[in-house]
Amino acid sequence: MRCPCRETLYTIRGMKPRYEYYVCRGRQMKLGCHEKPLKREEIEYKVHELIRTVFTQPAVLRSLLAKRFRGGALRDEQQQLLQRARSEISRLKNERARLLNLRAKDLFSEEEIEKEAHRINGEIAPWNATISRVERDMANAVVTDENIAAAAIASVFAEFESLQKTERRNLLHKFVSALFVDGGTITKATVRVPVGSVLKLEMPLTKFRPFFL
């Protein structure tokens, strides 16, 4: 678990022996952090609520992951193809503009100009088609990725409620690489999603704050 100051939270036993607390390493080491210690059982309850209301709910996960995929997961290959198509189109349009310039100067016959313009337009069309196709593929890929990742996370945590305490801890250690806690609220989670290879996803949970207050 992480503090807003990015330092690690760890547990200590409180004055009342019954309670354990999570405290920030940055606060303990007097590195300028002022986050208050958090009761361990309260944080554990919130982790449990997070799993119940978010990690086991594919629809909720999809909406949290949508932004993540739109923000950064566009494939390089597709991006490069888009870039190439756009630069080819702009090159051909420049060529067409030069051609119209030649017409104005009366250097070529109307027929020659027509023929050349026809060729240029014929080359622009497939590049435009490429752009439409790649953009459509990218939009579809976004939906698929969100669905796959959401389903994978939900299935990993589906049995959580029925597990023993140590099994729960093992599951969390295996699939959740960081939980960010701010003022006693879990604001962000980094989850390792097993979809073919392992994908690391950071999810902002701030809009789910009301669940945890």
Ligand SMILES: [Zn+2]
């Ligand atoms: Zn701190």
